[in-house]
Amino acid sequence: MTDGNGGKRHSLGRAGFFALGCLMVALGFIGAFLPLMPTTIFLILAAWCFGKSSPRLEAWLLDHPRFGPSLRAWRAEGAIPRRAKYMAAGGITFGYVVFWIAARPGLVLALVVGVIMGAIALWIWTRPEPAGR
Incomplete structure (x- = not known):
């Protein structure tokens, strides 16, 4: 074709x-x-x-x-390996702390960003782990 x-x-x-x-x-x-x-x-x-x-x-x-x-x-x-989940959660937390310190957001923005990042972390943690690990 x-x-x-x-x-x-x-x-x-x-x-x-x-x-x-x-x-x-x-x-x-x-x-x-x-x-x-x-x-x-x-x-x-x-x-x-x-x-x-x-x-x-x-x-x-x-x-x-x-x-x-x-x-x-x-x-x-x-599937996402457990070690990768820990690293992702750590990176998300670190990123939020940097955002909080550098941007000094107001309460609403801090909450919106926190909820979005929390939802991403939750999604990552709900993925299965590879079989045999």
Whole structure:
């Protein structure tokens, strides 16, 4: 099936997913070193993008010795390892403290941000843990 453009739309789509996947990997690796920036969510998104554009890079991520097990557990079961849950909760708490000190928000804003961050933490903690861990 062609798109009337000789396959150009398909190629552009693959290139877009590839570029987005590369960006997500870069953000994920930055997040591995910065305490306020997440890692796993960016790598989950990168694996998804590479699944649409580059099976070789998708396989590289899924087979990565450090990040691969978490990515495979997410894909198979929607699972998050307990250690990652603790790290996420710690990062969320640290981020809220930095927000509180740096922004000096009013009560309403502090509550809104706190409820949103609390809801995210709750969602993370309600995810299953990988089988066999």
